[in-house]
Amino acid sequence: MLARNPKCSCWQYQESPPTIQCIIERALTCVTKLERKELSLVGASRTDSGVHAWGQVAHFVTPFTYDSLESLHAAVNGLLPREIRVREISPTCPEFHARFSTKSKIYHYKIYNHAIMDPFQCQYAYHSVYKLNPEVMREAALHFVGKHDFSSFANASHNDRSPNPVKEIFRFDVVEMGHMLQLEVDGTGFLFRQVRNMVALLLQIGREALPPDIIPEILAARDRRALARYALSAPPHGLCLMSINYDTELLKPPAGSPAISFGRIHTVSKCKLPFY
Incomplete structure (x- = not known):
């Protein structure tokens, strides 16, 4: 890990x-x-x-x-x-x-919603000076939950080899923590920039520039251009891959194997790596 x-x-x-x-x-x-x-x-x-x-x-x-x-x-x-x-x-x-072997992945996207950005959060949260409405964002996020074709929310990537655009989202929560909004999404998998594109649209809805029910319309279009009319991708620095979930049986160490290591105090290795 x-x-x-x-x-x-x-x-x-x-x-x-x-x-x-x-x-x-x-x-x-x-x-x-x-x-x-x-x-x-x-x-x-x-x-x-x-x-x-x-x-x-x-x-x-x-x-x-x-x-x-x-x-x-x-x-x-x-x-x-x-x-x-x-x-x-x-x-x-x-x-x-x-x-x-992955069963699901959980991502968090942090939004700092205040006129003045907390300098200790600037590397880990997107700064929104516009006052956001968490309630309408929650209402909108529910439209993502379930199994959908997310073609409208995926950017093209040369690394993808005919990816399946149908993904299932188990939950999409908007959590308030003072001036911080944390968007938590749990799903079977995500297309290239899918989470950042979903967040970008939720930001527009949170500013009350768009209604929550625009999401089913964009999903149904199955075309990235349908989303591009309303929002661009949210910046990457607010996004964090929090955990990846597997079947617990697969995670059990084989019999006779060494114990799991969670780290310990150590001396620096003498082997040097060339970093550029």
Whole structure:
């Protein structure tokens, strides 16, 4: 399980500028002495640049076993930049796949709704100087719940290979926390920029520039241009991948495997990584 901030690029492997996957692979290859093809590191979600991730999940394989995962955990974190941390390392069964075993994903989008932006929130929340109406936003968000074709809320991506636009959203809550509004969405999966596009429309509805019932109309259009008439994507820095949910049976460590590592105090590894 990984945490990273938006100063780093997206997850998908890329050497220049180095992405999250690239940086973690460098650390793992250094510690395990394996090549990246042997590790076969796979991430659960390909978050785009600028988006936070508190609960990203990835898996890799090794031809050997560990008596303890704590030393591996400490060594990897000792090589990573401070913007990226591995929060947990766990052994898993051969059937587990970080991406294809996913049951649902939870994203949060934070909106700071006040005339003056809190400087301690500026990297993690979108600043809306317009007074938002949380009640109409809640009413509107309910239109997203259920199984829908979200073609109108997806940007084209060269990484997508004929993605299925039909996704199911289990809940979409608007939580008030003082001047902060936290939009929490839980679904089976999301298309490229789908969450940011849904948030952008909810912002317009929260400003009472659009009625809540415009959402079914845009969904029915199944065309990104239908949304573009009313809203652009919300900025990435307010969005955070909070957790990825799996079948609990798949998460059980195999018999005889080492204990899960949640991190410990460690010394910095002597192995150096080239960061650019």
